Every structure is written in C-alpha cells, then in structure tokens.
Amino acid sequence: MLLVNTLLLLAATAxxxxxxxxAPRVTTYDSTGAGIRTEVLKLTEKPRVPxxxxxxxxxxxxxxxxxxxxxxxxxxxxxTFLRFYDPKTGEEGIQPLRVTPAGKSKFELSMSKLPPSIPPxxxxxxxxxxIIGSHKYSPLKLELFDLTLPQSHSAPEHPDESSFHPLPMIEHTFRAPNKLPPRPISALFAGLTLAPWVVLLALWSQVFTGVPYLFSPSILPFITTLGAFEALLFWYWVDLKLGQVLLYGGILSVATLFTGKTALASIGARRVGRK
Structure with a gap:
C-alpha cells in the first residue's frame, strides 16, 4: 500500500x-487601431490561415x-522566447519575452518599427x-501561428559568406620549360667549343711523326691519364659536382705524376742512348 501511495505521489508531482x-490570444490591428483579426490559439494546432x-x-x-x-x-x-523562422530561406530570429510573476506576458509587433529579431x-x-524553459518544469515548445509580413530587402551578406561556398578548382602552375636557342646558333657555339680539338689534332698530326715511341708501354700510361683528365672535365660539365671533381682529380693527379715521371725518364734514356 505504501508503494502504491508513493507511485501516485510521484505521478502527481510529474x-x-x-x-x-x-488564454493565448493574437490580434492584428490596422493603422487606426481597429482590430482586423483575432485568433484564440489552440495548443494542439495552429490556425490554418496565416x-x-x-x-x-x-x-x-x-x-x-x-x-x-x-x-x-x-x-x-x-x-521565454518567440522564434520566427522562414522555412524557405532558413533565416530565423529569436525574441525574448518578459513574463510577470503571475505568468502573464504580452508581445506587440508594429510594422512601423520592427525589432531586430524579425529575419528578412x-x-x-x-x-x-x-519556447519556454525552466529548471523546475519540463521545457515547453508550441507552434502558435504562421505570420505573413511585407517582403523585405535581402539579408546583408556576411563578410565570410564566400568561405562557405565551393571555391574554384585549384590549378597548379608549373614553371615554363627553359627556352632553347635556335639550332643554327647552338651548332655554331658547339663548333666553337670543338674547334680547339680540331687545332690540337692538326698540330698533333704534324708532330706525331717525330715522336715514334708515343704509344710505347712507358709513355702510353701518361697519355691515358691525360685523356682521363679530359674525360673528368667533360663528366663534370654533364653531371659531377665540384667536390667530386676535386676528389677524382686528386686521385688522377697522383697517377699522372708517376706515369709522367716514368715517361720522361724513358724519353731521357732514349735520348742519352741515341747520343
């Protein structure tokens, strides 16, 4: 029995x-103060005609x-708030209401001076x-009525409005390829680069007959190391870095030093023997 009374008390409290x-009531007036329309609002449904x-x-x-x-x-x-919501644009406005200790409230809306809470x-x-909220009672939300107002100007655009729209597709701009000079000019400078070799070969053909032992085993290593130096410089022009050239050049210089000393000694010995 005690349990039943407790449950009844809890149900009554809830x-x-x-x-x-x-007695919710809404009335519209014209500019002379004469009433245009009065609606006694129902809590279960709002008036069919806005x-x-x-x-x-x-x-x-x-x-x-x-x-x-x-x-x-x-x-x-x-x-206590009134919420004005436009389902077409999604704009809304919230108007706080003052309620007396007896629970009575009044809200007046004049078209001559619209409050900021009215959306466009x-x-x-x-x-x-x-919308009604209280820490002692359950919240209350009631749809009162629909209200048609004269069409206003469009809402001012927010400074960050463009940030909430799709932006143009990002297109990467790569650096344009290097422009190549005309082929005749490239051929001309390539010929100027190779011209010293032509002169060298021409002069070498003149002195080759006077050096019969140029490709002998004692002189050929020296000629090979000199050719390796030329190949190293070409490789540096194509791909190598300065530090690599100095490293490889240092190694070649030691080999060139010994092969050159051997070649000079061989040539000196031949000259002494010939005399």
Whole structure:
C-alpha cells in the first residue's frame, strides 16, 4: 500500500511539473487601431490561415504561463522566447519575452518599427514558435501561428559568406620549360667549343711523326691519364659536382705524376742512348 501511495505521489508531482498556456490570444490591428483579426490559439494546432500584416499594421500576442492541471497557477519561467523562422530561406530570429510573476506576458509587433529579431522576409510566411524553459518544469515548445509580413530587402551578406561556398578548382602552375636557342646558333657555339680539338689534332698530326715511341708501354700510361683528365672535365660539365671533381682529380693527379715521371725518364734514356 505504501508503494502504491508513493507511485501516485510521484505521478502527481510529474503531472504538476508540466507547463501550459492559459488564454493565448493574437490580434492584428490596422493603422487606426481597429482590430482586423483575432485568433484564440489552440495548443494542439495552429490556425490554418496565416496571419497577415500590412505595411502599417500591428500585432498583439497575450498569454499566461500556468501549471498544467487544476488550479491553473501562474508560473514565471526562467526563459521565454518567440522564434520566427522562414522555412524557405532558413533565416530565423529569436525574441525574448518578459513574463510577470503571475505568468502573464504580452508581445506587440508594429510594422512601423520592427525589432531586430524579425529575419528578412519573403513571400512565404514565418513560423512563430513559443519556447519556454525552466529548471523546475519540463521545457515547453508550441507552434502558435504562421505570420505573413511585407517582403523585405535581402539579408546583408556576411563578410565570410564566400568561405562557405565551393571555391574554384585549384590549378597548379608549373614553371615554363627553359627556352632553347635556335639550332643554327647552338651548332655554331658547339663548333666553337670543338674547334680547339680540331687545332690540337692538326698540330698533333704534324708532330706525331717525330715522336715514334708515343704509344710505347712507358709513355702510353701518361697519355691515358691525360685523356682521363679530359674525360673528368667533360663528366663534370654533364653531371659531377665540384667536390667530386676535386676528389677524382686528386686521385688522377697522383697517377699522372708517376706515369709522367716514368715517361720522361724513358724519353731521357732514349735520348742519352741515341747520343
């Protein structure tokens, strides 16, 4: 029996923790103050025909926040807002409402001085929703009515608006290839580069007959090391770095030193023998 009474008490407490509205009413007026339309709002459904305001009309919304159940005790919620939402553009605005300790609230909207909470309007009506929050009661959200306002100017563009749209495709720009000189000019300078070799071969043909032992075993290694130096310089021009050239050149210089000394000694011995 005690358990049943406890459960009934908890159910009654949960029932009392719900909020509702008492006598919610909305009225529209013209510029003379005469009423145009009055709607007693239902909490289960909103009016089928949207309310409409002209350029000089106004609107008045009144209601009282009460505990759901018998007694209808007025409650002052912690937070009460009206939400204006345009489903066509996705724009919305939040309007805080002041509620008295008895739970009564009033909101007036005049087209001559719209509050900043009204979003930019189009031809589609705004959805007006009441949102109530309190730490002692369950939150309450009610769709009150739809409201059609005169079409306003478009919303100002946010400074970062372009950052939220697809950007152009990134195209990589590579460095243009080096321009090659005309082929005749390249051939001319290649000929100038090879000209010393032609002169060298021509002079060598003149002195070759006077050096009969040029390809003898004692002189040929020296000639080979000199040719290796020429190949090293060509390799440096094509691919090697300066440090590599100095390393390989140092090794070749030692070999050239010994082969050159042997070649000179061989030539000197032949001259002495001939005398």
């Amino acid at each position: 029932r009392a923790s719900l909020l509702t509205l008492h 309310l409409a305001l002209g350029p000089t009309d106004s609107l008045k919304l009144t209601f009282q926040v009460v505990e759901e159940g018998e007694g209808a005790k007025g409650v002052q919620p912690l937070q 309007t189009t031809t589609s009506p705004l959805e007006v929703t009441l």
